[in-house]
Amino acid sequence: MSNGLAIAAVTRVLQDMLHSGLVASGIGGAVGGTISVSAMPPDRILGDGTGTEATQLNLFLHQIAPNAGWTGRDLPSRDARAERLVDPMLALDLHYLLTAYAAEEFQGEILLGHAMQLLHETPVLSRDYIRDVLANPPGGGMAAVALQALVQSDLAEQLELIKIRPRSLGTDDMSKLWTAFQSHYRTSTAYEVSVVLIQRRHPKRTPLPVLSRGPADPVTGRDAGVTVQASPVPSLPTLTGIVPPRQQTAARLGETIRLEGHHLSGEQVSVRFAVEPDGTALTLPGMLAGDGAITVTLPPANPPPPPPPLPAERDPANWPVGVYRVTALLRDAGGEWQATNVLPLLLAPLLLAVTAVRAADVVTFTVTCGPPIRRTSTVFLIVGSRELPAEPIAMPQATTLTFRGTGFTAGQTLPVRLRVDGIDSLLIDRTARPPAFDPSQQVMLP
Structure with missing residues (x-):
């Protein structure tokens, strides 16, 4: 499979194919003798400041999208123990904009026409051609250092061949693109290159081959084989x-x-x-x-x-x-x-005892519970339908909790529930007919 260098490698191979094809077509004289194919953003294709611009083609990668056919092919990639089972692939479609620039009239159309004919006649990039282009980068400059690294992309070794297809962009889409480029519009055409499969190799868990189906007989050496039973219920506990x-x-x-x-x-x-x-x-x-x-x-x-x-x-x-x-x-x-x-x-928490003491309008509830409540837990006491937060727990664990609230009417007997991390103590006696509140889970308000 390819690696993270594959996207740049595709752009480099297309650039070389266009340049070589245009030179081989013999149209150098019609466009001024010099043929150039760049791979830059359109806003960086500038003239020399004299009102003229270079005659050239520009191949710009303007969008990268997931490939619908290959995306998600390797799910799931990990087992229940979070150990790697497979190396999932990143499947991508590359969308290019091919633009012609010209110093004189008709030169841009000549370049773009020959380039479109070349891409039409070469819809698939062969593995040998990809290897040859990437193995022979031009020399000199910082760009050459990056190009030399592309030989390690493994683009020619990926499972799928690289295919080139023309794509139609409507007036609205084209207008949005050039507005985003903040550059003057030039005659352009769009292409989709598919599919680039990127995959990084990681160590993963690979089970051993199966030697026997069940324990082997010590005398005959034959395994137990597949167990058959006349019931849909498995024989395992x-x-x-x-x-x-x-x-x-x-x-x-x-x-x-x-x-x-x-x-x-x-x-x-x-x-x-x-x-x-x-x-x-x-x-x-x-x-x-x-x-x-x-x-x-x-x-x-x-x-x-x-x-x-x-x-x-x-x-x-x-x-x-x-x-x-x-x-x-x-x-x-x-x-x-x-x-x-x-x-x-x-x-569930077990509410063992609850008492209430009044001081002015404040009622303090003291609850004894089990198991011990951890300091990091979120704890409430629900008195009737009123929910009271617990006072901070000083120790790492506590079996006695304190709650305070106001506005309670003296003399009432209300059911109580202890809520710990969203789990309530059991308030209802379901053995009674009809079900009733458990009388041990109540408090009398002073």
Whole structure:
């Protein structure tokens, strides 16, 4: 594939092709003997200040556009671990404006006519011609240094050949172009050159060839092959749902959740919880239920402090409020572990107690909650329909929070919710018929 030098290389090859073709056509006498093809912006093609201008052609790259056919061909370029799978290509179409300048009448038309005939007869740039032009740059000057670098563009080695097509620009488009150039209009024609494929080589992950389909038989040496079963349900252990207790929409610390699925069996069961977005994982022991499900109990929100430190998976400080990726791990009789698919679980804050104290018109609410709330979290207490922001948390984590508000009517009993990073504590008792507010999630206003 080409690299970042390919755009300049295309312009250089077209410039050389036009110049060589015009010289070979023998029209030097008709245009004054000297034929020049430049590749400059039109506003820089100036005369000598005497009212005359040089007779020449100018090839200007005025627009670069993505190629519709090749763009996006290599997506996706990275896997779930953000490791590179492919080197995506940058596919471009180049739009040129070919303009004739002349010192005398008819000279511009002669140059432009021969140039258009040459481009019409050479619609495809051959690989050999591209190599020859780029390998033999003119010598001398700073421009020659840039031209010598174009031999490294690999333009001749790209997958697609370079094709040249005429394009029609309407009066309005042409007028806008020359207005942007801030130059006097000269007779021009447009061409599209396609396609330039730019690709940089990077180290990437390349999997090894497959030697066997499944474990090989130690006696015969043959692999297990493709497993066939007469069921659309895969034979691998799979989770289909996570069911919090009491028909809740989320789980809380200290509660037992149920993992439902199929082919959930083994000698040992563990459940891994990975918190988003940092991916910190905690593993708890699970238990197989009689109907093929798995139950697991989350650590309590306020465990009694034992003499030694709590294990990491039992410490509520390691279970922040948020979304967890849950995976079941099962070990069979042979000691081999299998992991299920991943399902999300929402861990809600647990509002353990709330008290209210009034001083004049200001009511101060003190909330005890679990798990500990981190100082960086955004925390609100919703009293009835009033949302109160938490006072700043001084420690890295806290289980006691303070909120203040005014305008509350004394003697009212209002439901309360603790909102941590957009996740509310559970207010509704869904086991009641009809559902009702949980009486433990209320506060009486003094």
